[in-house]
Structures are given as C-alpha cells and as structure tokens.
Amino acid sequence: MELTAREIARIAGGEMLAGDPDARVSSYAIDSRVLEPGDCFVALRGVRDGHDFLTDAFAKGAIVALVSEAVDAPVAGATLVRVAEPLAALGALAGHARTLMADTTVVAITGSAGKTATKDLTAAAVATSRRVHASPLSFNNESGLPLTVLSAPDNTEVLIAEMGARFAGNIAALVEIARPQVGVITHVGMAHAEHLGGREGIAREKGELVEALPASGLAVLNAACDASADLATRTAARVLRVGRAPDADIVVRDVVLDDELRARFVLETPWGRAPVALALLGEHQVENAAMAAAVALELGASLEAVVSGLEVTQTASLRMEMVRTATGVVVINDAYNSSPTSAAAAIRSFAHLRVTGRRLAVLGPMLELGSHAAEEHEALGALAAATGIDVLVAVGEGAEHIVEGARGAGARGSAAGGAPRRGSGVSVVTMPDAAAATGYLIDEVRFGDAVLVKASRAVGLEAVADALVRGASA
Ligand SMILES: Nc1ncnc2c1ncn2[C@@H]1O[C@H](COP(=O)(O)OP(=O)(O)OP(=O)(O)O)[C@@H](O)[C@H]1O
Numbered sequence: 260m261e262l263t264a265r266e267i268a269r270i271a272g273g274e275m276l277a278g279d280p281d282a283r284v285s286s287y288a289i290d291s292r293v294l295e296p297g298d299c300f301v302a303l304r305g306v307r308d309g310h311d312f313l314t315d316a317f318a319k320g321a322i323v324a325l326v327s328e329a330v331d332a333p334v335a336g337a338t339l340v341r342v343a344e345p346l347a348a349l350g351a352l353a354g355h356a357r358t359l360m361a362d363t364t365v366v367a368i369t370g371s372a373g374k375t376a377t378k379d380l381t382a383a384a385v386a387t388s389r390r391v392h393a394s395p396l397s398f399n400n401e402s403g404l405p406l407t408v409l410s411a412p413d414n415t416e417v418l419i420a421e422m423g424a425r426f427a428g429n430i431a432a433l434v435e436i437a438r439p440q441v442g443v444i445t446h447v448g449m450a451h452a453e454h455l456g457g458r459e460g461i462a463r464e465k466g467e468l469v470e471a472l473p474a475s476g477l478a479v480l481n482a483a484c485d486a487s488a489d490l491a492t493r494t495a496a497r498v499l500r501v502g503r504a505p506d507a508d509i510v511v512r513d514v515v516l517d518d519e520l521r522a523r524f525v526l527e528t529p530w531g532r533a534p535v536a537l538a539l540l541g542e543h544q545v546e547n548a549a550m551a552a553a554v555a556l557e558l559g560a561s562l563e564a565v566v567s568g569l570e571v572t573q574t575a576s577l578r579m580e581m582v583r584t585a586t587g588v589v590v591i592n593d594a595y596n597s598s599p600t601s602a603a604a605a606i607r608s609f610a611h612l613r614v615t616g617r618r619l620a621v622l623g624p625m626l627e628l629g630s631h632a633a634e635e636h637e638a639l640g641a642l643a644a645a646t647g648i649d650v651l652v653a654v655g656e657g658a659e660h661i662v663e664g665a666r667g668a669g670a671r672g673s674a675a676g677g678a679p680r681r682g683s684g685v686s687v688v689t690m691p692d693a694a695a696a697t698g699y700l701i702d703e704v705r706f707g708d709a710v711l712v713k714a715s716r717a718v719g720l721e722a723v724a725d726a727l728v729r730g731a732s733a
C-alpha cells in the first residue's frame with residue numbers, strides 16, 4: 260500500500276522525527292538483509308534490535324524508517340517516523356490497508372500443520388480464475404501477516420493469509436487485522452501445546468479464526484479431525500466439511516502414493532468428481548489439497564482449473580523434499596519443523612517408499628510440547644518401530660523417549676549407539692546432535708538405502724540431509 264511518511268505517522272499514531280513528510284513508500288521490510296530500494300524499514304525489537312540496522316537499511320535504499328527511539332538520522336536526509344511500538348504500528352498500517360481493500364476476499368488459513376502447503380495449494384487453485392496475493396513463504400505471525408496485507412497489490416481480488424499461533428491470543432490479533440471472510444483450519448494437533456494449553460487450548464485458539472468470520476462467510480474444516488464438530492458450533496459462517504470422511508461435503512477417496520510418494524486421489528465435490536495427482540509428497544497433502552479445492556470452487560473456479568492448480572503446486576523447501584542421489588540413496592528432507600502430527604505423517608508416508616536397501620529414520624526433538632513431550636516422543640518412537648523402519652536414529656534432547664517408545668514396540672539396539680544389524684525389527688541408535696548424526700550416517704548409509712530426516716527447526720537436522728545429499732553424490 261502506498262503511503263507518505265506523514266500518513267504513516269498519522270495512521271500509526273506516531274510523529275515525524277526527521278526528513279521529508281511527503282516521502283512515499285509502497286513496500287515494507289523488517290529485515291535489512293532482504294530490504295529492497297524504496298521500502299519502508301520497520302525497526303522491530305526481536306532477537307536483534309532493528310535500530311542497529313538503520314544505516315544498513317538506508318544504504319540499501321530504504322526511503323522511510325519506522326523507529327521507537329529518538330535516534331539521529333543514520334544518513335543525511337533520512338526520513339524517520341517515530342512510534343511507540345513499531346510492531347503495533349505495522350499492524351495498524353495493515354489494518355488500514357485492509358479497510359481500503361473493501362472488494363478483496365480474505366482467506367485465512369491456520370491449523371497445527373499444513374498451513375503453508377494449504378496456502379500454496381489454495382493460491383494456485385484460486386489464481387486460475389482470480390487475481391491472488393498470498394503470504395510469502397511461511398509469513399504467518401504478528402509481523403508476517405501485516406507484511407502480507409501491506410504487500411498486496413491494489414487490484415488483489417483474493418488475499419490468502421497464513422496464520423500461526425504460538426501463544427493464546429495470536430489468532431485473535433491476526434484476524435482483527437486481516438478480517439477474513441473465509442477461514443480454513445487444516446486440523447487441530449499438538450504443535451505448540453506447551454504455550455497454548457494442550458490440545459484443548461490449541462482448539463480454542465484455532466477457533467478464534469472461525470469465530471471471527473461473518474455470517475456471510477465460509478469456514479472450511481477437516482471432516483476427519485475430531486475437533487471440527489466443536490469448531491463448527493463456534494462460527495456464524497456456513498461450514499464446509501472436507502476430507503476423508505464419507506459424509507463430508509467434499510470427499511477425498513481412493514488415496515494412493517506413487518513410487519515417488521506423490522499422492523493421487525479422487526475428489527468428490529458438489530461441482531463434480533475429478534482425479535488429482537499432486538506433485539507434493541505424502542498422504543497428508545490430500546487433505547490440504549481438498550481444503551484448497553473447497554476454497555477455490557467456492558470462489559468460482561472451475562473444477563478442471565482447480566485440479567490443474569493443485570497439480571502444479573510444488574513443495575516449499577525442507578518439507579518432504581526428496582532427492583535421489585547419484586550413489587543410489589534416497590534422502591527425504593522434512594526438517595523444516597516437527598510436531599506429533601507432521602512427524603507421524605512423515606513416518607507413515609515413508610513406510611510406502613519402495614526401497615531395495617534399508618529405511619533409516621533420523622528423528623529429532625519436537626519442541627514446545629511442554630508436559631506432553633515425553634508421551635508424544637514415545638508415541639513417535641513406537642510408530643517408527645511399527646511401520647517397518649530398519650534403523651531409527653534418535654537425535655538430541657528427548658531422544659531417550661523416542662528410544663523408549665521404539666523399544667516398547669519391539670526395537671533392539673543400544674541407546675548409547677553401536678552398529679545396527681540388518682534383519683527384522685527396528686535397530687535404534689542415539690546421537691547427541693546433528694553433527695554426530697551426520698558423521699554416523701555418512702559412514703552407515705549405503706546404495707539402496709532411504710533416509711528420512713525430521714525434527715523441529717531449531718535442531719538443525721537439515722544439515723544432516725544436506726550432508727547426505729552432498730556426501731552421497733560426491
Ligand atoms: N495435513 C497435514 N497433516 C500432518 N502433517 C502435515 C500436514 N500438512 C503438512 N504437514 C507436514 O507438516 C510440516 C510443515 O508443513 P507446512 O510448512 O505446510 O506447515 P505449517 O503449518 O505452515 O508449519 P509452520 O507452523 O512451521 O508454519 C511438513 O513436514 C509437512 O509435510
């Protein structure tokens with residue numbers, strides 16, 4: 260949205276601190292590393308203080324900066340607007356932009372996993388018939404959502420916004436800015452259970468989205484998720500139940516995975532029936548795709564166009580990214596994040612992969628589960644042991660619970676490490692961190708083996724996958 264520094268100061272309740280009140284911006288950045296010439300730089304206080312990067316931001320071509328301190332102009336002539344709290348100012352600017360987008364339909368997508376995938380699928384399906392603007396990458400929080408709204412071109416017909424929640428109240432704050440007419444909840448799982456108060460707290464939080472929808476709006480819920488019945492009672496909007504339940508409004512049937520783990524299924528809708536072959540890997544993507552289809556069909560796209568949009572959607576990086584190396588090893592890099600539902604989904608899909616060698620699963624901690632951590636890591640280990648994995652490499656904090664779960668399900672091997680044997684049942688090894696796991700796997704993995712890598716992002720297990728791809732193809 261195009262604004263002058265003076266307008267920014269007025270909308271955000273701030274004041275001109277320096278420079279030209281008529282300086283004009285139409286794009287906004289919170290990270291000077293990705294700032295583009297002409298941007299408004301918003302100096303947030305996060306892990307790092309944005310005020311430390313003002314000089315850098317202006318050197319890269321920022322026109323205006325939003326600050327909360329009485330700083331001196333970092334370069335001659337720099338335009339500075341001072342506000343009490345730049346993050347709140349960013350939200351206020353986005354709220355203002357939303358008010359001006361009176362003809363835009365806003366689709367908000369939340370859920371414990373699959374938000375980014377569903378957002379990308381929805382954007383591709385809707386873009387076949389409407390002008391779409393969608394959250395970049397996984398921009399789903401109190402800064403990413405306002406940036407998404409502010410970067411929407413003037414002629415945007417449908418804005419597709421990802422919304423995440425780590426703490427209670429996050430979704431309510433985001434819907435207040437974006438005011439969606441359509442809300443999608445992929446499913447309610449256990450991600451961020453620690454801060455949100457278990458699964459009940461998570462359902463309560465996600466419910467803030469459907470509660471905010473107008474009576475003329477639409478709530479798209481996962482028919483196979485047991486939280487959906489309650490969520491349906493919390494909205495004035497019309498409800499569409501979508502997914503793998505025979506009585507759903509849009510039904511997913513006949514799901515199969517091909518040799519590359521790409522999901523194929525049949526979509527049955529009030530607009531017709533169609534086979535779909537996704538480029539995305541994993542069975543769980545069919546529900547995301549069906550929800551995306553529901554939104555696009557409701558917004559007027561033809562079934563044929565919707566299917567073509569779903570089928571061309573590519574995975575975002577580090578989500579079930581499969582590489583077949585020159586030395587005959589399959590590496591599935593799913594190290595973007597991990598939670599009980601997404602880890603279980605990855606393991607279940609991995610079990611479908613046809614391999615001539617062994618299946619190795621490298622599983623690291625699922626963070627932010629609080630008092631549920633031990634139980635959920637045990638369940639993960641038990642699932643790995645029950646789904647035909649040959650070698651389970653448990654990494655880092657909580658590894659002992661994964662091992663315990665696997666042992667309870669009949670695994671063998673030493674929790675202190677040691678070479679696993681080939682044969683029936685899963686062998687278990689533990690590694691203290693990503694570097695140790697990399698060293699172990701580089702020696703261990705052989706032609707014909709397949710390796711799944713999965714953990715919360717902070718654990719950095721993508722390095723294991725990268726090393727395997729590099730090492731194995733070197
Ligand atoms: N419906 C689903 N059920 C279970 N796991 C899923 C589902 N959809 C995606 N996943 C898995 O969850 C992980 C994250 O996917 P994605 O990035 O789409 O989710 P997200 O909700 O946007 O995550 P974040 O909260 O980090 O933004 C990936 O490993 C992906 O394969």
Ligand SMILES: [Mg+2]
Pocket residue numbers: 374375396397398399421
């Ligand atoms: Mg995301």
